[in-house]
Amino acid sequence: MKKVATIKELREVGRYAVGIQWSDGHDSIYPLQSLRRRCPCRSCLGAAKGVPGAQAQRLVQFCRLGEKGVFAAWADGHETLFTVAQLRALCGCALCTPEPERPLTQG
Numbered sequence: 001m002k003k004v005a006t007i008k009e010l011r012e013v014g015r016y017a018v019g020i021q022w023s024d025g026h027d028s029i030y031p032l033q034s035l036r037r038r039c040p041c042r043s044c045l046g047a048a049k050g051v052p053g054a055q056a057q058r059l060v061q062f063c064r065l066g067e068k069g070v071f072a073a074w075a076d077g078h079e080t081l082f083t084v085a086q087l088r089a090l091c092g093c094a095l096c097t098p099e100p101e102r103p104l105t106q107g
């Protein structure tokens with residue numbers, strides 16, 4: 001049985017990113033711009049093109065919502081509810097993307 005990772009800690013990473021430390025040792029960094037672009041709400045999915053404006057890339061709140069969710073409030077008034085699974089799927093830490101052992105070029 002595979003153990004589901006849970007969030008150990010949310011943290012700020014400078015002004016333009018947030019980070020999540022996971023119970024199984026993964027350490028994710030999420031640039032705010034790409035987080036905002038991945039907002040799973042209906043209105044964002046309908047208009048997911050272009051670069052979000054400056055206010056849309058600033059967080060005013062980022063907190064856990066129970067065991068399974070993370071709530072983000074943006075400076076432009078938008079609110080996003082991410083599930084833990086969604087955030088975990090976006091993890092790009094070293095454990096998730098091991099260095100290639102050989103060149104990617106294939107003939």
Ligand SMILES: [Zn+2]
Pocket residue numbers: 039040041042043044045078079080
């Ligand atoms: Zn949205």
Ligand SMILES: [Zn+2]
Pocket residue numbers: 026027028091092093094095096097
């Ligand atoms: Zn990872």
